Amino acid sequence: MDMIHEGFVELGINPIIGEYVLLGVCPPGKTLDKLRIGNNPVVRSHSVIYAGTKIGSGFQTGHDVLIREGNVIGDNVSVGSHTVIERENQIGDGVRIHSSCFIPEFVIIEEKVWLGPGVTILNVLHPPCPRFEDCARSVRIKKNAKVGGNVTIGPRVTIGxxxxxxxxxxxxxxxxxxxxxxxxxxxxxxxxxxLTCVLGYYETPYQWEGL
Structure with a gap:
C-alpha cells in the first residue's frame, strides 16, 4: 500500500506509485506548501517525498529514495535507489542521479548533469557550525557535467x-x-x-553532445 497525505500532494496525470510510498510528509512543527509532481511520474516502493517540494514531469525514482522539503526539481529527472536528497536544493532538467548518492542542503545541480553511484556531496567546512544556513550555500555542479562513481565533493566547490x-x-x-x-x-x-573512445565507437567520447 502507499500513503498520500491528502491536502499536501498534487499529482499530474498517469502517476505510477509503488507500494509503501509516502508522499506529502510534513516535518513536525512545520507548515509547508503541497508536494507538487508533474505528469507521468514513477515513484517506486519504499520512497518518501516530503511536502513543500516541486517536481516536474517525467520524474522517476528507484526504490527507497528520500527527498526532503523545499527542493525544486526539473523535468525528466531520475533518482536511483537508496539516494538521499536533503532540503532546499535546485536540480535542473534531465539530471540523472544514480543509486546511493547523498545530496545535502542548498546544492545547485544544473541541467543534464550525470552523477554516478555513490556520489557524496558535503556542504559545511566545520560541522556542526552555528551559522550552517549561511556557510553551506556553496556547492554547484554546472550544466552537462559528469561525476563518476564514489566521488566525494567537498564544500564550496563548483564543477564546471x-x-x-x-x-x-x-x-x-x-x-x-x-x-x-x-x-x-x-x-x-x-x-x-x-579524450579518446578506447573501443573505437566514436572518434571522441561525447562527440554526440558536440564536445
Missing part, C-alpha cells in the same frame, strides 16, 4: 560545465569548464576534447 570527474576522486577545489579531472585530491588532467 561539460567537465568529467573520474571515479573515486575527492574534489576539494573548483573545476573549470570542459576539463577532465581525477585523483585524491583531484587534479586537472586534460581537456575534454582530448
Amino acid at each position: 560545465e561539460n567537465s568529467l570527474i573520474g571515479m573515486g576522486s575527492v574534489v576539494t577545489q573548483d573545476i573549470p569548464d570542459n576539463v577532465v579531472a581525477w585523483g585524491n585530491p583531484v587534479r586537472l588532467r586534460k581537456e575534454i576534447g582530448e
Whole structure:
C-alpha cells in the first residue's frame, strides 16, 4: 500500500506509485506548501517525498529514495535507489542521479548533469557550525557535467560545465569548464576534447553532445 497525505500532494496525470510510498510528509512543527509532481511520474516502493517540494514531469525514482522539503526539481529527472536528497536544493532538467548518492542542503545541480553511484556531496567546512544556513550555500555542479562513481565533493566547490570527474576522486577545489579531472585530491588532467573512445565507437567520447 502507499500513503498520500491528502491536502499536501498534487499529482499530474498517469502517476505510477509503488507500494509503501509516502508522499506529502510534513516535518513536525512545520507548515509547508503541497508536494507538487508533474505528469507521468514513477515513484517506486519504499520512497518518501516530503511536502513543500516541486517536481516536474517525467520524474522517476528507484526504490527507497528520500527527498526532503523545499527542493525544486526539473523535468525528466531520475533518482536511483537508496539516494538521499536533503532540503532546499535546485536540480535542473534531465539530471540523472544514480543509486546511493547523498545530496545535502542548498546544492545547485544544473541541467543534464550525470552523477554516478555513490556520489557524496558535503556542504559545511566545520560541522556542526552555528551559522550552517549561511556557510553551506556553496556547492554547484554546472550544466552537462559528469561525476563518476564514489566521488566525494567537498564544500564550496563548483564543477564546471561539460567537465568529467573520474571515479573515486575527492574534489576539494573548483573545476573549470570542459576539463577532465581525477585523483585524491583531484587534479586537472586534460581537456575534454582530448579524450579518446578506447573501443573505437566514436572518434571522441561525447562527440554526440558536440564536445
